């Protein structure tokens with residue numbers, strides 16, 4: 090049996106990973122974690138009986154253990170250090186990091202430093218810490234298998250290709266629920282409108298990121314670190330159907346694409362089975378039933394987040410950390426109905442303007458800047 094550590098088991102990717110796991114007969118769930126969904130993780134623990142569980146808050150401990158059957162006595166870890174500790178356990182065949190946000194960085198780092206293969210859904214790890222994680226993974230020869238659908242597609246497309254023959258990585262973007270809206274039309278959209286992604290059923294933070302196009306911006310930076318092509322070789326095209334998960338262009342002009350049903354269980358299973366292939370979980374993509382595949386350019390005026398992400402990525406230094414931290418806080422404020430939808434980008438822009446570059450290379454340096462910017466963003470939001 091292979092051992093899996095699943096961080097963020099109660100979220101959208103986490104629950105889909107458990108669904109995949111139930112269909113595979115050679116994986117044992119060694120550890121799970123959540124932030125606050127204690128009811129959900131208790132049920133997962135009772136069903137899968139992992140040896141380790143990590144939760145954030147000690148006061149939830151009693152609630153977690155309620156109804157544990159006699160004889161089931163997992164080791165329970167508390168707090169952010171617990172998530173990182175699980176990522177670094179011994180006898181682990183893969184860590185899947187399905188935590189949302191910057192909180193995923195330390196576990197990603199700990200997985201790699203502990204020589205544990207990483208199935209990475211948590212794109213924020215690479216956005217804020219790509220300069221730390223990628224050289225470390227290379228030095229230690231630890232595989233990172235991307236789970237994010239676009240990066241999983243590109244990973245598949247690049248497999249066996251000569252790097253010099255690849256002229257462009259082309260990330261597809263659905264455009265989100267407000268594709269085609271004018272600047273005036275998005276002024277008054279609601280949280281409920283923004284959460285209604287046209288093709289994917291995801292957690293709330295990434296759903297809002299898709300609506301602002303920040304998701305694609307974060308993914309551009311994620312692609313830069315994962316595949317190590319310069320930013321001028323990473324393009325974004327709007328493809329509202331999300332059937333093509335991404336493409337690569339070769340030097341002779343040929344474009345190769347990966348197509349599939351919009352179901353994250355496919356890239357999750359891919360990561361677990363790599364380099365083998367699993368069975369078809371998502372159902373056959375019937376090309377005869379697809380009436381059209383459309384393409385368009387992103388509207389950078391109405392959705393400024395994409396440009397801010399490209400510029401932050403190119404500037405490097407602390408800019409992607411500022412971009413990500415300000416975005417996380419602004420998205421939370423929007424979800425809490427403290428600011429409007431278009432304020433999200435305005436807040437991020439203000440925070441980027443305030444930043445003076447500098448080097449942020451160690452885990453502590455990155456996490457300190459992340460913390461500082463989050464606090465400063467909260468203050469800026471009070472003035473909105």
Ligand SMILES: NC(=O)C1=CN([C@@H]2O[C@H](COP(=O)(O)OP(=O)(O)OC[C@H]3O[C@@H](n4cnc5c(N)ncnc54)[C@H](OP(=O)(O)O)[C@@H]3O)[C@@H](O)[C@H]2O)C=CC1
Nearest residue numbers: 097099100101102123124125126188189192210211291292
């Ligand atoms: N959902 C999707 O289809 C896709 C997601 N991704 C990426 O995968 C990651 C997870 O996304 P998604 O599953 O949608 O997110 P969800 O919000 O659905 O789940 C997030 C998970 O992380 C846990 N969590 C939240 N905050 C913290 C924290 N501070 N410390 C530790 N754990 C925490 C949550 O616990 P609790 O339930 O207790 O809050 C939950 O288990 C994101 O980086 C996202 O961008 C990428 C591609 C597609």
Ligand SMILES: CC(=O)[C@@H](O)[C@H](O)COP(=O)(O)O
Nearest residue numbers: 237238262263264265299304
């Ligand atoms: C499923 C997945 O990988 C998401 O990142 C998805 O791509 C979001 O859709 P957008 O293309 O709208 O950002």
Ligand SMILES: [Mn+2]
Nearest residue numbers: 237238239308
């Ligand atoms: Mn994606």
